[in-house]
Amino acid sequence: MTMLETMTGKINPQELTQSRLQLHYAVQYIAATGAALVEPLPDDSHTSMIWNPVLEAFVGATIRGDQPFQIAIKPVSLTLSLIDPQNNTIASLPLHGKTMLEGLDWLQQEISKLGIDANKIVLLDFPSDDFPAHPLAHGASFDASQEGELRELASYYITAHRLLQAMVTTYENASAIYIWPHHFDIATLITLPSSKNENSLTVGVGLSPGDTSYQEPYWYVSPYPYPDIANLPSLDGQAFWHTQYWVGAVLPASQFTKNANAETQQQQVAAFLHSAVKASIALLQPKSAWENSG
Structure with missing residues (x-):
């Protein structure tokens, strides 16, 4: 593939x-x-x-x-x-x-x-x-008969791995890329330089294959601690801010440009990630030296 x-x-x-x-x-x-x-x-x-x-x-x-x-x-x-x-x-x-x-x-x-x-x-x-x-x-049994769907899900992880590798290269304080068994998301965690252990400022960047928030694969960029939702900035890539129970920039798969090929879709995701990470850093550290990074 x-x-x-x-x-x-x-x-x-x-x-x-x-x-x-x-x-x-x-x-x-x-x-x-x-x-x-x-x-x-x-x-x-x-x-x-x-x-x-x-x-x-x-x-x-x-x-x-x-x-x-x-x-x-x-x-x-x-x-x-x-x-x-x-x-x-x-x-x-x-x-x-x-x-x-x-x-x-x-x-x-x-x-x-x-x-x-x-x-x-x-x-x-x-x-x-x-x-x-x-x-x-x-006690039910696994069913691997839907090979097309399983292959499609695998493709999201393939793409996520590649795009997140680019994020790790861009931000030196980004963690290794892990897939977590609890929520099944693939993600890296960027820790801002001025963070202290007891009060870390972080930006989680990843892909969820779907959960209770969105019943479909979606990309997310989540600043933490969660910022005030009153004045969240605009985002690239037809993305939006999720504000119920958690705060983060979100790009669901259903928002991909219609009839676009895979390369165009990945460009859309990359644009979203770039804008959302910069916005998240600015929300956490408005005067940070990081504001021009990436």
């Missing part, structure tokens, strides 16, 4: 919900393994994952041992895998037709074969009002 094949809008973005939920539950195997077997980090990034552009897969942190490995989920085929540091497959399980517990049992067995105690791997328990409900949580 090349960059020009991503985000073409062949599928209505508001029709991706069921496939998105399948993926959201599938990546919980990565988070569970990280939580059990990786040294804990204060920001919980040991439970997060990255996008591996070579495998076109979600990949977790490296598990140390005689045979180092990582857990991967290939979204298009909904395949759970153990891979070595060279991206070679150690073992894999197509999740189609499997329940969450069947996948977990398989994962524990395969990790145990590598000489690691896998019994402490358990699926993470997020607040029920802040994690999507789905029959998979109650």
